[in-house]
Amino acid sequence: MKADAEALSPEELLEAEAAVDLPEIGARDRYDALMKVVTNRVTVRAFDPDFEVPREHFEMILEAARHAPSGANAQPWHFIVITEPELKEKIAGYFVEEQRRRAKLKMKFPTPDYRGLATAPGFIVVATDFRWVSAFPVLKDDTSDLNRMYRENAERILLQSVAAATMSAHLAAAALGYNVWWITAIGQEAAQEAMKPLLGIPEELSVLDIMAFGPPAKAPYKRWRKPLEEIANWNRFDPAHHMTGEELEDWIQTRRHRVMFKDASKVD
Numbered sequence: 044m045k046a047d048a049e050a051l052s053p054e055e056l057l058e059a060e061a062a063v064d065l066p067e068i069g070a071r072d073r074y075d076a077l078m079k080v081v082t083n084r085v086t087v088r089a090f091d092p093d094f095e096v097p098r099e100h101f102e103m104i105l106e107a108a109r110h111a112p113s114g115a116n117a118q119p120w121h122f123i124v125i126t127e128p129e130l131k132e133k134i135a136g137y138f139v140e141e142q143r144r145r146a147k148l149k150m151k152f153p154t155p156d157y158r159g160l161a162t163a164p165g166f167i168v169v170a171t172d173f174r175w176v177s178a179f180p181v182l183k184d185d186t187s188d189l190n191r192m193y194r195e196n197a198e199r200i201l202l203q204s205v206a207a208a209t210m211s212a213h214l215a216a217a218a219l220g221y222n223v224w225w226i227t228a229i230g231q232e233a234a235q236e237a238m239k240p241l242l243g244i245p246e247e248l249s250v251l252d253i254m255a256f257g258p259p260a261k262a263p264y265k266r267w268r269k270p271l272e273e274i275a276n277w278n279r280f281d282p283a284h285h286m287t288g289e290e291l292e293d294w295i296q297t298r299r300h301r302v303m304f305k306d307a308s309k310v311d
């Protein structure tokens with residue numbers, strides 16, 4: 044197979060997609076190469092604004108998203124690459140506005156500085172179409188509680204599907220050497236309504252998040268992770284892993300801001 048995907052004809056591309064390159068089970072070198080990318084995917088919230096992401100990198104990143112799994116293979120995602128600085132400024136403005144609103148509402152969420160968004164040389168808006176929910180197991184035209192339960196799960200399937208594609212894109216960006224920023228703080232109606240016409244996004248669609256990436260403005264730091272034994276359970280859920288409501292609240296009050304904005308080595 045040719046190394047350069049761009050050099051492949053459409054037929055060759057189909058053939059390449061159909062062929063699955065099966066590694067030997069337990070191939071450590073492939074795992075290690077993947078983990079290098081996984082552990083180097085680190086969030087930053089300000090970038091080098093003078094860097095220009097080549098179009099090819101955008102395409103490579105979205106190519107990774109394209110191969111993500113999705114419920115019913117519906118692939119319910121749309122990606123809008125933003126390259127015009129004025130658009131970036133406008134969108135960043137909605138987030139800065141949201142930052143202010145949260146401060147006023149006294150949400151006490153340690154909201155980051157969204158001004159850094161306008162500095163992102165890589166800027167991709169991720170949208171979905173909630174009508175795809177009907178591609179998953181739901182009772183058609185039914186308003187029963189039973190169907191509400193199915194619809195709720197169908198929405199989760201949809202969101203997990205888009206998250207899978209978004210994660211693939213983030214990993215591809217990390218593999219290319221970029222730092223990334225996954226931003227979801229746009230759920231609120233006002234920002235959605237402002238952003239959709241600005242980007243020509245049809246009314247039925249929803250903007251889910253923004254993927255920003257690029258070289259970092261300053262040295263990135265690795266954030267704290269729960270130890271493996273705390274998240275892994277074998278055959279039965281380990282009751283020691285269950286937090287009471289109080290413990291959870293305490294974690295949010297005392298630890299959340301530290302794990303979000305501090306170097307892992309400075310978090311006990």
Ligand SMILES: Cc1cc2nc3c(=O)[nH]c(=O)nc-3n(C[C@H](O)[C@H](O)[C@H](O)COP(=O)(O)O)c2cc1C
Nearest residue numbers: 084085086087088155224225226227228266302303
């Ligand atoms: C689903 C999801 C939503 C996120 N939303 C935001 C967001 O709205 N704003 C933000 O600054 N960071 C957001 N982040 C980034 C997280 O804060 C970040 O991934 C986390 O602190 C761990 O840091 P790391 O990415 O460097 O490992 C989000 C990440 C994910 C996966």
